[in-house]
Amino acid sequence: MHYQTASWGNYVAASRNNGMVGVGVDPLERIERLASENAVVIFSISSCCMCHAIKRLFCGMGVNPAVHELDEDPLGKDLERALIRLLGTSSVVPVVFIGGKLVGTMDRVMACHINGTLVPLLKEAGALWL
């Protein structure tokens, strides 16, 4: 969170330029910013079928996730690279953030769902009611 206050100026500039961000904005920061904007944030690629599966999973649970399609973002490549560095795997999408915190890729999300930790997490983030 402290990133935001420190780079407040950058953030304001970025939002003003509406995507015409300069080299000043670190992709990782941007990821974190985007992740904290919504309760459930999914970084995806529009043509990826696994991303489609994860979207269906959340929708099936009654959650309304915010989806960022990296292939539709002009700086998507940078974000993808940053995510790869963050996660350490090459097949990076879909990536799920809940309540601003990183949950992981499909493996982790499904494991969390099966062992019953996903729903409490969603409720805590305010994405699910009852």
Added chain:
Amino acid sequence: MFAGTGRREWSKEAKRVVACMGSQRIIGGGLGLSEAGPSTHHHHHVPSYGVLHGINTANPSTLINEGHAFNFGELEEAIVLQGVKARNDEGKAPLFTTAPRPAATLEMFPSWPIRFHQTSRGGSKSGGESTDSALSTKTEPPFEAESPMSKKATTPSLDHQHQLQHDHHDASRIVGPSSSPQNQSQAKSPHEKRKGAGSTSEKPLDAKTLRRLAQNREAARKSRLRKKAYVQQLESSRLKLTQLEQDLQRARSQGLFMDCGGVGGNLSSGGAMFDLEYGRWLEEEQRLMGELRNGVQAAVSEGEMRGIVDGYLSHYDELFRLKSVAAKSDVFHLINGMWTSQAERCFLWIGGFKPSDLITMLIQQLEPLAEQQIMGMYGLRHSSQQAEDALSQGLDQLQQSLVDTIAGGPIVDGVQQMVVAMGKLANLEGFVRQADNLRQQTLHQLCRLLTVRQAARCFIVIGEYYGRLRALSSLWASRPRETLMSDDNSCQTTTDLQMVHPSHHQNHFPSF
């Protein structure tokens, strides 16, 4: 020693003797006698006598005889004499190709007409010219050794090679009186050759003869080595074959290798490898099931039970690991379920069982459960269903996208189309992996929800369930088909099944 008997009897015995000789590879050139069969290898040092003694041990009765009584002792003497004579005559004309030689030979065997002897040598001569002549090859080497001038360029090694191949052929051929002169002249000549090679006390040998003797020795040794290698190869192939047969038998008994038919050709090595590993996995699973059952019946301690349950769980982890490896090499093999039994294939979902179906079955079978546990089970089933739906929808989208790629687009862009399609197909592996991941997580969660003993019972139920599905598959595969022609076929097949049932697969249906 060898009493002469009637013509009929000796011919029968002759065949036997000859067959023995043939099988013992006595019909070989010179030092090649050392490669004779087990019963004669102890005669290694006395090759020529070995032949005779081989015959002795093989069949103490009549040697091949034209009908006259034959004194073997005399033959031996004659051979020795002949050998001495040969040494003395070494510097002169070749042994068997000129007239004097045959005459000398004939002195030994006065009862045999000349023509038999000549055919044998004629055969050997022609064999000298054409090494692929069956008859000649077996008689070739001894004569070759003795007669420096007799043969054109024929290499002894080739002869030995053909000899190995034609040994049995020869044994079957020499079933008549004509064989005897050949045998005995062969018996004589190796002896001579040996004496020629070994003796240093005799007259100095001709350089050519020395060379020929050395070549023959070389050839004989080479063919011995070749034979050894060949036999070793045969042995290892035999072992491999029996192993493969066992694997196949095991797989068939578990109803795995149903008629692959069209897909048989597509069975990649990755898929075949996985099938074998899965077969072994099933065997181990049966063993662990036994442990579980024993543990439950014997009411072992909690700690011990925990160990057994954990063992079973990690065995399933191993299966998912094997499947993830197989998915990389042949994902279609996993998806089409050819590795599993027919009944299991019927309920296949993305390359394996559907976790929610399993939990539904378990909720019914593990009846006495605490309220909390029942809630937990229902919750698990619900989550599993949601995950399954998500994956199924993702897979549907993949299929749709693949169809669009393959069907759409201009033909001009064919290669690009295929490249794109291949890229999409690669996602299949991801779906199989996620499905297996879901199965694995479900099993682990089950263990967390239940007590140790309940978990043990749970795994026994699971193992039983799939064991019965496999049994059903093999019963189905072996059901009598003729009865399907009749009208009341259903009744008949059931009866047949019932008749079959008590005899097989009893171990698949114990009560628990």
